[in-house]
Amino acid sequence: MNNHKIYDYKLLWKTKQIFKNINLKFNVFKFKAKNKYLLEKERLSVRKVYLFEIIKNIIIAFFFVILLYLIEFFSQNTYLKYVDSFPDWLRLIIDIIPKPNYPESKDAVNGFISLLASISGVLLALFYPILATIASSGYAKVNSSIRNLLFLEPITQNYLRRLAFLTAYSVCVFLFVTFGFYPGNLILTFLAILSLISLFNLLKIGSGVYSLFEPDTLAKIANKQIVDNIKNVTIHSAYWNNSNFQLFFRRQVEKDLEILRLLNVISIEGVSINERSFLNTITQTLGLLEFYLNKKNNIPLKSKWFKNKREHKSYFETDMHNRELSISNRSYFVTNEVSNNFWFEEQIFTIYSEIGKKVSLLENQEIRYKYLNKSTRALQYFGYSFEYDLANKLLLENLSITKGSLIHKEKNTYGNSENNLILIETMISSSIRDYHLSFFNSVEALNITAFNAEITKIDWNEKSSLYKLSLPYKLNSFFEEYFNYIKNEKLVENQQITPVWYITQHITAEYLILVEKNFNKTIEQIKSFVLPLLETCKENNNHLAVAFTCQCALELIDKIKFRIPRISKIIEEFDSNNLHKGTHTWTKLNSKDAYLELDKLEEVFILEISETMKDIYTLKWDENSPDIFAKSFSIISSEINKSFIENDVEKFKKIFPGFLRSSLASFYTLYHDRYKDRYHHHLEIIYQVHIELMQLSGLGYIYSELYNSSFWLEITKCWDEIKMDENQIKLIISSYNFYTNHKLGTGINFSDNFNRKKRLSKVIEDKKINATDYINSIIRRYVDDGIHTDDNYEEIFLEMYLFTFLDAKEGALEIEENGRRSIFFDINRIIEDKYGKK
Numbered sequence: 098m099n100n101h102k103i104y105d106y107k108l109l110w111k112t113k114q115i116f117k118n119i120n121l122k123f124n125v126f127k128f129k130a131k132n133k134y135l136l137e138k139e140r141l142s143v144r145k146v147y148l149f150e151i152i153k154n155i156i157i158a159f160f161f162v163i164l165l166y167l168i169e170f171f172s173q174n175t176y177l178k179y180v181d182s183f184p185d186w187l188r189l190i191i192d193i194i195p196k197p198n199y200p201e202s203k204d205a206v207n208g209f210i211s212l213l214a215s216i217s218g219v220l221l222a223l224f225y226p227i228l229a230t231i232a233s234s235g236y237a238k239v240n241s242s243i244r245n246l247l248f249l250e251p252i253t254q255n256y257l258r259r260l261a262f263l264t265a266y267s268v269c270v271f272l273f274v275t276f277g278f279y280p281g282n283l284i285l286t287f288l289a290i291l292s293l294i295s296l297f298n299l300l301k302i303g304s305g306v307y308s309l310f311e312p313d314t315l316a317k318i319a320n321k322q323i324v325d326n327i328k329n330v331t332i333h334s335a336y337w338n339n340s341n342f343q344l345f346f347r348r349q350v351e352k353d354l355e356i357l358r359l360l361n362v363i364s365i366e367g368v369s370i371n372e373r374s375f376l377n378t379i380t381q382t383l384g385l386l387e388f389y390l391n392k393k394n395n396i397p398l399k400s401k402w403f404k405n406k407r408e409h410k411s412y413f414e415t416d417m418h419n420r421e422l423s424i425s426n427r428s429y430f431v432t433n434e435v436s437n438n439f440w441f442e443e444q445i446f447t448i449y450s451e452i453g454k455k456v457s458l459l460e461n462q463e464i465r466y467k468y469l470n471k472s473t474r475a476l477q478y479f480g481y482s483f484e485y486d487l488a489n490k491l492l493l494e495n496l497s498i499t500k501g502s503l504i505h506k507e508k509n510t511y512g513n514s515e516n517n518l519i520l521i522e523t524m525i526s527s528s529i530r531d532y533h534l535s536f537f538n539s540v541e542a543l544n545i546t547a548f549n550a551e552i553t554k555i556d557w558n559e560k561s562s563l564y565k566l567s568l569p570y571k572l573n574s575f576f577e578e579y580f581n582y583i584k585n586e587k588l589v590e591n592q593q594i595t596p597v598w599y600i601t602q603h604i605t606a607e608y609l610i611l612v613e614k615n616f617n618k619t620i621e622q623i624k625s626f627v628l629p630l631l632e633t634c635k636e637n638n639n640h641l642a643v644a645f646t647c648q649c650a651l652e653l654i655d656k657i658k659f660r661i662p663r664i665s666k667i668i669e670e671f672d673s674n675n676l677h678k679g680t681h682t683w684t685k686l687n688s689k690d691a692y693l694e695l696d697k698l699e700e701v702f703i704l705e706i707s708e709t710m711k712d713i714y715t716l717k718w719d720e721n722s723p724d725i726f727a728k729s730f731s732i733i734s735s736e737i738n739k740s741f742i743e744n745d746v747e748k749f750k751k752i753f754p755g756f757l758r759s760s761l762a763s764f765y766t767l768y769h770d771r772y773k774d775r776y777h778h779h780l781e782i783i784y785q786v787h788i789e790l791m792q793l794s795g796l797g798y799i800y801s802e803l804y805n806s807s808f809w810l811e812i813t814k815c816w817d818e819i820k821m822d823e824n825q826i827k828l829i830i831s832s833y834n835f836y837t838n839h840k841l842g843t844g845i846n847f848s849d850n851f852n853r854k855k856r857l858s859k860v861i862e863d864k865k866i867n868a869t870d871y872i873n874s875i876i877r878r879y880v881d882d883g884i885h886t887d888d889n890y891e892e893i894f895l896e897m898y899l900f901t902f903l904d905a906k907e908g909a910l911e912i913e914e915n916g917r918r919s920i921f922f923d924i925n926r927i928i929e930d931k932y933g934k935k
Contacts, residue, residue: 158265162273162284169283206279207271213292214267220295221260256298263291312364313377316357320381323353324388330402331395332561343401350441357382358448365455368464376467379452383475386445390478395564398577399436406437439487446490453494457501462516465502469495469523473531480535483569483611485618488532489625496626499524500633503642511722514641517634518722521642525627525649533619533653537660540612543568545670548608552601557583557593569611575604598676605674606681613684616664620694623653631705640712644725647702647709651732654695654702661688700748703736707752714763730760730786737793738853741800742860746807749797754815760786761819764828780835787832788846788891795893796853799876803866813898829899833891854888 180188200206266288270280326346329336336342361382364375396402409432415423423429437443449472456468472491479488499520504513548568555576556562563576579600586594627650634642665686675683706729713726733756740749764786794812801809821829836846860866861880871877875897879888 154261155265158262159269161262162266162269165284165287166273166278166280169281172283173281203279206285207274209285210267210270210274210280210288213288214264214271216292217260217263217267217295220299221257221264256295259291259298260295263288263295266291311371311374312360312367313374313381316360316364316378316381319353319357319360320385323350323357323385326350326353327389327392330400331392332397332564333395337397337400337561340401347402347404351444354441354444354448357385358451361448361452362455365452368459368461372461372464375464376471379449379468380471382445382448383471386442386475387478389441390482390484390570394566394568394570394573397560397564398438398573403436403438404440405434406440407432408435442487442490446487446494449491450494453498457498462502462504462520465498466516466519466523469498469520470527473527476528476532477535480532480537481539483536483539483571483615485615489618489622492528492532492622492626495524495528496630499630503633503637503639511641511716511718514639515722517639517642518645521630521634521646521649524630525646525653529622529626530653530656532622533656536615536619537656537664540616540664541667544667545673548605548671549601549674552597552604569608571611572604572607575607579603599680602674602676603681605671606683609668609671609684610682612664612668613686616686616691619657620691620698623650623698627653628701631702640709641716641725644706644709644713644729645723647705648725648728648732650702651699654699658692658695661686661691703732704751707733707755710759711755711762714759715766726759726763730756730763730789734789734793734849738796738856741796741808742856744800744804744806746811749808750811753811754818757790757815758819760790761825778835778839780832784832784835784840785846787829788836789849791829791833791891791894791899792846792850792853793890794898795890795895796857798893798897799857799879799890802871802874802876803860803864803880809897816898826899833895836891850888850890853890 183191200209270284270288273280326349328334329346330343331337336346361378364371364378368375409429410419453468456465459465472495476488476491479485479491502520503517551566551568554562554566557580560580563573563580566576579595582595583593586592627646631643631646631650634646665688668686672683675681710726710729710733713729716726718724718726733752737749737753737756740746740752764783767783767786794816797808797812801807819825857879866880871880875893879890879893
């Protein structure tokens with residue numbers, strides 16, 4: 098009994114399984130049929146476009162011939178009707194003009210038209226094989242799609258189009274002849290002239306046929322096809338909301354991008370022969386990226402233009418159901434298909450990266466920084482459109498090329514380092530700086546008035562209006578989300594429930610988060626790209642490159658610091674959109690943290706500059722490169738004064754000793770190698786070094802008195818370590834004499850010192866220092882807030898340090914006799930006490 102039941106159950110399950118299999122096969126068939134239908138539907142949609150294009154051209158040719166017949170008919174009738182009323186002189190001119198006689202035989206007309214059709218047909222038939230033969234010889238090993246680009250070149254296309262229409266006109270005239278409408282002299286003359294133009298145009302095309310095979314010429318054609326296809330998926334196209342067309346245009350662009358990649362590879366392989374073609378090709382490739390980013394806002398987020406990518410989820414990010422399923426089956430989560438909105442940019446970066454690796458291997462150094470320069474415009478657009486991630490990818494490629502292109506030579510000279518300096522300048526002062534500037538300018542331009550004006554442009558009944566805004570692309574997802582909410586509200590409640598002010602507040606909050614994130618990333622870029630470049634220069638022991646990298650980095654930092662208060666002010670204006678506080682996260686620029694981060698980076702670069710001064714002061718400089726040592730001298734000089742103001746003795750100890758030694762040593766190097774015989778006076782330029790050192794040293798004495806700190810002690814210690822001889826002291830005295838007597842205490846040093854005086858006055862004011870406390874002090878003339886405040890800080894150094902040397906005695910007396918002495922009223926007493934009377 099039990100066996101019979103078991104057997105019955107087996108029949109039941111077998112029957113069920115049969116039905117399941119039938120159902121499965123039916124569903125598979127249904128799925129395949131549906132896919133086949135969709136595919137054929139897509140193909141039919143595309144064929145319609147091509148068919149309409151062909152029909153359009155036929156209609157154009159047909160109606161043009163009709164127009165010629167009508168013009169001829171009305172012109173003849175008009176002439177015969179009014180010829181008797183023409184003036185005699187006009188009829189005389191008409192009679193003089195030679196006129197063609199119409200052939201008596203109709204066969205002659207037919208033969209003439211058939212001759213024209215034959216000529217145009219032969220040219221049309223031969224033109225393709227000739228171009229194909231030349232293309233096959235030049236591009237034998239490449240994809241046939243590249244050779245096909247030759248026939249899409251504008252000059253070639255226009256010529257082929259004219260030939261095709263000439264043939265079509267002749268055929269249409271033949272058609273009219275079969276109906277008994279023979280052409281007149283006007284039509285025959287027009288066709289003859291058009292044939293002659295086509296014949297002689299062939300000569301012009303033939304003379305420049307080989308220029309059609311340049312990679313940049315072909316890249317221009319491929320770019321045009323990509324640009325046209327991108328336009329077809331934007332909201333300005335008739336197909337923007339048709340998924341079949343979106344998919345078709347994307348596939349076309351994928352093919353064209355592969356062609357563009359191959360053309361870039363071909364151009365880099367022939368760069369030694371045609372450098373211009375290679376640079377034009379990469380320019381067009383990056384220009385294509387700019388165009389796409391400009392149009393990307395006009396493409397719907399859910400368009401089939403965006404490719405799907407597989408995305409894995411983490412165990413910690415999934416819901417409870419998927420977790421339990423994963424635990425019970427011990428399996429990974431099912432991957433999801435998500436839209437990849439950056440597939441096009443990734444394709445361009447792949448091309449740029451592939452070519453960049455080949456560029457790094459080239460011996461031609463000039464090509465490398467020209468190649469890097471081509472990316473500057475793209476980086477500017479990334480900054481304008483808040484695309485930090487894209488900018489980072491491009492900068493990462495540029496950093497790789499720059500590091501791989503730096504030349505390492507044992508001997509540090511400006512000549513050996515020239516190419517390295519250009520690469521560093523291109524990477525920092527062009528690429529990173531231009532990205533920063535365009536981002537800052539974009540934030541300042543998009544103030545609250547402009548921002549709210551953009552949002553008011555939205556028509557919540559028309560989805561295409563979302564993609565006409567001039568706002569960052571990353572905000573589009575929020576606009577589309579609210580559009581769907583409002584659409585559902587209108588379906589259910591017949592009205593919009595979510596108020597516009599709420600939407601504006603939320604979008605504003607997201608925009609401010611985007612601004613803060615991108616601003617913080619500008620500081621991160623210095624860490625991510627400048628510091629690794631600096632380490633590479635240090636590893637190569639290229640001291641000039643190290644100093645130059647630090648100087649360029651300090652320029653970046655100064656520009657960011659300059660923008661902080663301006664951007665903070667712009668962000669604060671958006672508070673008026675925060676109507677209900679606490680509803681959304683409302684961020685502001687953390688200026689304090691930004692300044693702290695920048696100050697830390699600044700200190701790193703300043704210390705590096707200070708360290709390299711001793712290694713570069715001996716290097717002979719000419720006008721072909723920036724004077725890196727002089728720039729370092731000015732930077733450290735400014736930082737020394739800053740350390741005085743901030744009473745930062747530790748920082749002063751780190752930078753002053755090396756600065757003093759390098760500057761004094763550089764004086765003698767520059768004096769003998771460059772300036773001694775260059776001007777009418779041997780101290781004309783170089784005196785500035787000594788005066789700067791003396792002024793800073795004297796200023797240190799004042800701040801030591803004001804703060805009761807050890808600046809002056811450190812200064813005298815550093816000067817003592819120099820161990821100057823008699824000639825060095827006399828040269829310092831001579832510089833001071835030149836400054837006071839020949840320059841009359843004016844010039845560059847005076848201007849710099851005047852700025853120091855203003856900073857000192859501000860310190861005295863901010864610290865509430867009472868000048869009367871120093872009435873019996875030697876610095877009384879420098880801290881007085883009256884009109885007689887002195888700023889000749891170099892004299893403090895002379896009196897308090899230099900004149901303590903016996904070797905400076907004669908120089909001191911010479912200054913007393915020939916120069917001005919304003920610091921001490923009892924200068925004679927000091928000299929007499931130390932050295933006795935003269």
